[in-house]
Amino acid sequence: MGVVNAERIKLTSTRxxxxxxxxxxxxxxxxxxVIGLTSKASLNQFNDQIAExxxxxxxxxxxxxxxxxxxxxxxxxxxxxxxxALAVTSEYRFGIIRTTFQAVPxxxxxxxxxxxxxxxxxxxxxxxLTFGAYAIAKATAxxxxxxxxxxxxxEAWRAIYGVPIYAFLCVVLAVSxxxxxxxxxxxxxxxxxxxxxxxxxxGLFGKFGETIQPFLPFANANHFLGAPQGxxxxxxxxxxxxxxxxxxxxxxxxxxxxxxxxxA
Numbered sequence: 509m510g511v512v513n514a515e516r517i518k519l520t521s522t523r524x525x526x527x528x529x530x531x532x533x534x535x536x537x538x539x540x541x542v543i544g545l546t547s548k549a550s551l552n553q554f555n556d557q558i559a560e561x562x563x564x565x566x567x568x569x570x571x572x573x574x575x576x577x578x579x580x581x582x583x584x585x586x587x588x589x590x591x592x593a594l595a596v597t598s599e600y601r602f603g604i605i606r607t608t609f610q611a612v613p614x615x616x617x618x619x620x621x622x623x624x625x626x627x628x629x630x631x632x633x634x635x636x637l638t639f640g641a642y643a644i645a646k647a648t649a650x651x652x653x654x655x656x657x658x659x660x661x662x663e664a665w666r667a668i669y670g671v672p673i674y675a676f677l678c679v680v681l682a683v684s685x686x687x688x689x690x691x692x693x694x695x696x697x698x699x700x701x702x703x704x705x706x707x708x709x710x711g712l713f714g715k716f717g718e719t720i721q722p723f724l725p726f727a728n729a730n731h732f733l734g735a736p737q738g739x740x741x742x743x744x745x746x747x748x749x750x751x752x753x754x755x756x757x758x759x760x761x762x763x764x765x766x767x768x769x770x771x772a
Contacts, residue, residue: 511612511621519595519625528591532584532633539579540641544648547571551653572656574667574734576645577638581671581733584637586700588630588675589682593695595622596686616764619687623760627679631672638668663734666745670733673749677729677756684756684763702726725755 519525547569554568574581596619599605612618646657658664682699689695703726710717710724721727721739728748731741741748 511617512625514608514611515618515621515625519629522598524594524598525591528587529633531587532580533637535587536577536580536584536634536637536641537644539583540576540645541648543571543575543578544645544650544654547649547653568653570653570656571645571649572667572734573642573659573664576657577641577667577671578735580634580637580641581674581735584634585630585671585675585678586703588626588634589678589699590696592623592626592630592679592682593686593699594692595626596683597690597692597695600690601692615767619683619760619764619767623680623683626683627676630675630679634675635669635672638671642668666732667734670749674729674733674752677752680760681756684759687763687767688759723751725752728752728755 550566550569554564554566557564596605599608608618609615642657642659646654649657659668682695685699686692686695689698707721707724707726710720713720718740722741727737727739728741729752730737731739731748732745732752734745743751
């Protein structure tokens with residue numbers, strides 16, 4: 509409990525976690541409003557063309573629940589990963605990690621506590637924000653454009669409870685990457701470029717890329733969340749979750765091994 513209290517004080521007494529939390533809330537709810545307004549405008553334009561006797565050259569954007577919470581599961585979780593990585597790399601940067609390991613010689617307990625504490629916080633925050641994003645997207649889209657925004661069916665509910673599960677795992681991954689790299693810029697760059705750029709580049713490599721894509725970790729996480737990607741996975745959504753859990757466990761295990769082998 510002493511380790512938990514120490515990590516709680518670190519988390520609540522510094523500015524970056526508070527600013528990151530504000531950014532997560534703003535991105536999650538703000539993008540939900542943008543999605544709702546965009547879908548409403550798209551449907552209105554579609555109906556206007558039909559009323560004028562023209563044949564619409566596009567399909568209206570009718571968001572699903574996975575689209576509505578995309579700001580939380582996408583940019584919100586990315587900011588959460590930055591916060592988790594900084595919780596480790598900042599201590600290495602300012603030399604506080606030496607004091608921490610002197611107070612707690614069992615180093616792996618420090619990492620487990622950091623990942624668990626920030627992970628639970630991130631899971632609770634994103635769980636609340638998913639309902640907020642759903643409500644905002646539903647309200648801004650209107651009854652017609654928001655017809656697909658319903659809390660019914662297994663896919664819709666998975667888009668809700670899947671986000672906090674994904675957020676928790678991403679925090680564990682970010683703490684692991686921060687521990688392995690020990691440098692804020694490198695850890696943040698890797699955590700941002702990995703899901704946003706690196707994995708998308710495999711689609712440019714033809715057959716080789718198509719073979720690799722079903723085994724990419726963040727692609728599997730998005731498959732679990734219900735995001736359409738055009739990838740032919742070898743398993744269902746829950747298989748993708750198990751794959752992502754195994755991937756995170758390997759990286760976290762490597763971080764625990766290295767933190768006990770290297771000097772602080």
